[in-house]
Amino acid sequence: MTAPLPISLKVNGELIEAHVLPRLNLADFLREHLGLTGTHVGCEHGVCGACTVRLNGDIVRACLLLAVQLDGASVETVEGLSDTGEIADLQAAFHTRNALQCGYCTPAMLITAQDLLKQMPQPDREQIREHLSGNYCRCTGYHAIVDAVEATARKRVGRA
C-alpha cells in the first residue's frame, strides 16, 4: 500500500489540508474524513448517482474520483449548497411536493436538478426526466421530483 499523500482543496468554501491514501475515493473522503454525511453511497460504481457532488462547478460522481485527484479543486456538497441558500427554492419545492420519501437519493437529486436549471432554465418534463436519469430513486416513482423541478424552474423564470 502506498503512503498517504498531502492534498489541499476547498470543500464548501473551507480550505482543507489532509493526507489521504491514494486509493481513497472522494465519497469516502467527504463522509469519513470530513464528516459530510450528506453525500450518500449507493452503488459504489458510478451508476446510482447518490454520491453526486459539484467539482469546480460541474457535477461528478464522488465514488468515481480519488481524493488525491482533487488537490487544488473546489468541491461543493449538499451541506454547502444548503448553507449558502443556493438551492433553497428547490429544497422548498421538494418539501412542498413531497418529492422525497426515504431521502437517501435526495441530496444528489437536488444537486443534479440545480445543475439542469443552471444549464436550461425552462426544461420541459421530458428534459427534466432525461437529466435526472442518472440519479436513481426507489421510493417516489420520480413523478413528484419532476413536478418539483418544473415548479422551481417556473418560479425562477418568473422572478428573472
Next chain:
Amino acid sequence: MSSVSDRPSGLSVLDRPNSYIGKTVPRPNLARLLQGRGQYVSDMTLPRMAHVVYLRSPHAHARIVAIDATVAKAKPGVIAVVTGRELAEVITPWVGVLTHLKGLKSAPQHAIAVDRACWQGEAVAAIVATSRALAEDAAEHVVVEYAELAPVTDMRTALDPETPVIHPDLGDNLAFERNLDAGAVDQAFAEADEVVEAEFVFGRHTGVTLEPRAVLADWNAGEGRLTIYQGTQAPHMVQNIAAKHLGLDEAQVRVVCKDVGGSFGIKVHIYADEMATSALSKLLRRPIKFVADRVESFNTDIHARDHVCEGRIGVNKDGTITAFAIDDLTGVGPYSMYPRTSAVEANQVVNLVGGPYATPNYRARARVVYQNKNVTCQYRAVGHPIACSVTEGLVDLAAKRIGMDPVEIRRRNLVRDDAYPCSSPAGLKFEALSHHASLDKLLAMMKYDELRAEQAALRKQGIYRGIGIASFIEITNPGAAFYGVGGARISSQDGVAVRLDATGFVICQTSITEQGQGSESLTAQIVGSVLGVSMERVRVILGDTDNTPYGGGTWASRGAGIGGEAALQAAKVLRGNILNVAAAILQSKPSDLDIVDNAVVDAQGGQQRIELQELARIVYFRPDTLPPGFQPELMATRHYVPREYPFAFTNGIQASWLEVDTETGFIKLLNHWVVEDCGTVINPQLVDEQVRGGVVQGLGAALYEHCIYDERGQLTNANMADYLVPMSGEMPDIEVAHVISPTLETELGAKGAGEAGTAGAAACVANAVNDALSPFDVTITEIPLTPRLILEALGRV
C-alpha cells in the same frame, strides 16, 4: 366500533375545526433530509467502533473443509477473524417456520455458515478491523478450502427424485405445500363454454434499497446492554430475536432506528450477517459496524417472486367466469427466512388469485421449494403481483377467446359494490370493497373509449399501442393472524403515547416506524387534529425500543390503519384529560369546553378561555393552585389492533397505455392510471406518492428487474449497471385517484395504501403489451418483458 358513542352529532373527532385529516400538509421531518442532515446507520460512528467485512462463499453449495486465517489475523488493523463455528459459541441458530403454515419445514441456519455454504454469498467468516478497507484487505488473506457440492438451482426439477436434497434431514426439497379447493371446480370447467390455460413466469427480483443494509451493534459490557442501530421496519422484532439468540433478556437489548434509506420489505427481516454483527460486538466487547456493499446487497438482501404459475380459467360466451385454477411453484433459496418465513408469499398467491371476482369455484396448489440461491421472502405487495398478473392475465385471455372487451368482462364479473360484507372462495373476509366504482373512475380518468379509438387509428399506421387493465385486492392492517398465531413474536398491535409538555407542545411516541412513507406526518396530523393543536407543536418520536411503546412497526401497510388509530385513541384520552384540567381551572364542565388552535375555548361560541401553554404551566409548575385532590394527567397511552377483520382488504385498479416497437422489442410507457381505495385518506399527497412509488416498483419488475442466475447458482448481474431499475427517463407520469370506503372497525377508517401500486402494475403492463401485439396473435405471460422476450414472441430472433 368503539367510536359510535363519540359521534353524537354525526361528526367524529376527525371532523373538528382545523382538522389536518384529509389535507395535504408537508411532512415535518423533511428539512433535515433535504439538507443532507439525516442520520442513516451508514452515517453513524461510535468511539472504539470497528468494521466487519464478511467473507462470502463463491460457491452456491459447498462444504467448508478448512479455514486458515493465520495470515489475515496478522494484517494491519485486524482485530479478529471469526469463523461460523467460533461465532456459534455466542449465538444460537434459528429455524424459519410458522406453525399455522402447516407442514412448513426448514433447517437450522447459523449467523455465519458452520460446515456448509448453501448459496453464493452466504458468509463463511467475519473479518473485523479498524477500518472497512483494512478488513477488506485482510479478507483476501483468509484461505477457505471448499469441497463443492451439486447445486440445486432449477426450481422445476427441485422435487425430482434424482435432484440432490439440500438439507438431507428434511427428506426432500419441498418447504411447504398448500392446496385449496372451493366450490365445484371440475363441474365449472366442464360446463364452461371455453377454458383457457397459460403458464405465467415471474423472474426473481430484489428491493435495491438505495441505502444498503447497515447495522451498528454496540455491546456495552459495563451496562450489560446491547444497542443495535439499524434501519429496520420492526425494531421490537429485532430486539426480541437478538435477545433470544444471544442469550440476553429482551430488556438488555435496545434497537434504535433513525433514518432508513429505503425498505420496501427488504428491511423487515432478520439477516444472518446482521445477527452476526451483534454477536461479534458481544464477543469483542466493542461497537461493530456492518454496511453491505452493493454486490453484497444483491447477493444477500432478500430476493422476491421467482414463480411459475399454471393458470386456468373457465368462461361462458356471455362473459361469466365460471372457475379459476392455479398451480404455483416458487423457489425460495436454501432456508425459509427467519422469522417471517419464505412460505408467506405462496400462501398469499393462493389467497389472492381471483380475489376481485365473484366466481365461487377456485382450486389452487402452491408449492415452495428449496434451491441453492439467495433466500427469497416478503417484499412489497407480498404475493399480490403474482396473483394479480395470473388473474388479470387469465381474464384478458378469456375475454379475447370470447371476443369481449376487457372492460366488459370485468364489469360482468367483479364483485358488486353492494355485495359486502362477503367472503372469497379462499376464505378471506371482505368488509367493503369498491371494484365497480373504481373501474368507473378509472375509465373516466383514462378516457377509455377515446383511447381505444386512438389505438385503432395508430394501428393502421403500423404503431402498436396497447391498453392493459388490472383490478386487484390488497391486504393491509394485518392482525395477529399474519405471524402471531404461527408463533412468531412479531407484534400485531401498535401503541402511541401522547403527552402535553410544559410549554404547550405535544410529544407522541409511537411504535410504528418511518422509512419515508410519512409515519411521522400522519401521526402528527391525527394527534394535532384530535387535540386541536397545530402540527408545528407536535413532535413525533419513533424507532427506539427504549422510548416507544411496544409494537409491530411499519410493514404490510399497517402504519396508518393500526398506528394511526392508536394515535387517535391516545389523543382522545389526552384531550379528555386536558379538558378535565381546564374545567378545574376555569370552574367549568369539561363538556362545555373544546380545544381549538392551541387553546381551550367554550364549546358553544368558541371564545378562548385559556391557552394550552398556560394550562400546562399551571399543571407542571403551580399545581398548588389547582383544586384540592385534583390530580392532572397530561399523558395518555393507547394501543390498537384490529380484531373483527384479521386484515383490512382494500382494492384498486390500474391501467397502462404503452407502445411496443415491434422492430426492437422496446416498450415505451405512455401513461399509467391508478384508482385505489384505502379508506380514510389522512394526507392525499402522501397516499398518492406511496401509490406512485409502488407503481414504479411494479413497473421495474414488469420491464427490467431480474436477478439472473446461471446453472451453477452464480448470480450474474449483482451490480446496478447490470441489474436494471427504473430511471426517470423511462417512467411515465402516473395519475392517481381514490374511492373512499373507510373501514368501520376503527374510528379513523384508514386502510393501507403501500402495496396497491406494486400489486397491479406488472399485470396491466403485461396485458397492455399483449393488447398491443394482438394483431400478431402472440401472448406473452412472462416478466420482465425484455426486448428479447418480445422479439422472440414475434419470431424476430
